[in-house]
Amino acid sequence: MKISKPYLIVGQGVAGTVLAHHFLQANIPFQIWDSPIHFNSSYAAGGIFNPVTGRKLEKTWLADELFDYLFPFYQQLEKTLNASFFYPMPLFRPFANAEMKQWLLDRKSEINHDFLTWTDDGVWVKQAGWVDVASLLRHSKNYFEKQGIYAAKTFQVADAMDFEGVIFCEGFHATQNPLWNKLPFLPAKGELIRFQSNEPSRDCILNKNGFILPLPDGAFKVGATYRWDEFTQTPTASSREELFGKLTSMGVSNYELLDTYVGIRPATQDRRPFVGMLSGNNRGIFNGFGSKGVSLSPYFAHTFTQDILGEKELQADVSIRRYSHLFSV
Known part of the structure; x- marks a missing residue:
């Protein structure tokens, strides 16, 4: 052409x-x-990439094609730009409770296990990670x-x-x-918090009705919220409380708030x-x-x-x- x-x-x-x-x-x-x-x-x-989605642990749409392509693409791009921003990292999804664990075990034969490793406490997701956008x-x-x-x-x-x-x-x-x-766009406002704490693991992304992401500088991010009623750049008190609640539910009680980030997802x-x-x-x-x-x-x-x-x-x-x-x- x-x-x-x-x-x-x-x-x-x-x-x-x-x-x-x-x-x-x-x-x-x-x-x-x-x-x-x-x-x-x-x-x-947040920049997280994850080939498994939803409470049913389903492979995300086109997971094989997407993830076969994105790893070499970002790895080569780091070399081109002489920069580090691509961080493959295991993602852990703990069972929310005994009932959810049993529900998943009962349908285990129906789940695609290409990206999954099962343990007594939850499921590890392979080929996950994040990009420092x-x-x-x-x-x-x-x-x-x-x-x-x-x-x-x-x-x-x-x-x-x-x-x-x-x-x-x-x-x-x-x-x-x-x-x-x-x-037919369906934009969604989201907020994240960057925080300091000694409690979360630095070895994985924790995913439990939200996520905790370890950052290279020693801090963490927790996210994310979703709202469809307003699209300002201003953080909201309700979203902050929701994020604090996510930290509590993921076992983090001692932390220092560093920054708040606001974005609008261009969803459809x-x-x-x-x-x-x-x-x-x-x-x-x-x-x-x-x-x-x-x-x-x-x-x-x-x-x-x-x-x-x-x-x-x-x-x-x-x-x-x-x-x-x-x-x-």
């Missing part, structure tokens, strides 16, 4: 950053602009700046004519973009991302990854890049073409 002009990636959160690195690998010319007036929720992300974004921004392809700039409609295509990676801000505000009603170019014009989207941006975005950045180059079509259940009726005139 011949590309006569560069592409423009709008937004340098997780989605835009990961897509930009794939464009670099594929030698697709591009610029990446990040609006200085937008709140970048990616900096507040803030570090990934900072080092990527520096890398893009050195190559002259990054700008702190807000996209205007008239800018589109200068580019082969404009791909919007705006997170929850897409709900305010007239081009995309008809899409059908729990599938919005990926692809609109038919008939040069606008596209790479968005809707919800709370699983660090695990979903690498694989779909790869498939989106293949689609742009004409090598392979996007999967129908993530393609923006599934909502073509919303863009008909």
Whole structure:
């Protein structure tokens, strides 16, 4: 496929950053602009990747494809950026109580065990871990700046004519973009707390109606909350109390509060991302990854890049073409 002009990636959160690195690998010319007036929720992300989901211990959607791809992708990207931000780490899910333990044991034969190791106290999840999203974004921004392809700039409609295509990676801000505000987004506000304590284990991510994540600096994060009634950048007292309750339920009673982080997850009603170019014009989207941006975005950045180059079509259940009726005139 011949590309006569560069592409423009709008937004340098997780989605835009990961897509930009794939464009670099594929030698697709591009610029990446990040609006200085937008709140970048990616900096507040917990960044956990986990191939098992829900109380039924089900493999997450496309787990095999996603996790086979994300490990070598992030490991190579650390080398490219000469930075550390990818932390594979076992995740432990203790049984909530005796009744839940027995319920899971009764259906154990129905559960896929590819990523699981069972113990008397709970279940260990393999191929889990976390990405230090803030570090990934900072080092990527520096890398893009050195190559002259990054700008702190807000996209205007008239800018589109200068580019082969404009791909919007705006997170929850897409709900305010007239081009995309008809899409069935379901954004969710979340809060995390960074805290200091000697009580939690530093050897794993603890997952029990929330998570406790050990950080390289000796601190921890606990998260996360979900709310759908307001989307400000301001922490709320109710969410703080909920997070304190999560700490108590996970056996942490002695801690020092260090920081609070607020983000808005760009989730979707059908729990599938919005990926692809609109038919008939040069606008596209790479968005809707919800709370699983660090695990979903690498694989779909790869498939989106293949689609742009004409090598392979996007999967129908993530393609923006599934909502073509919303863009008909």
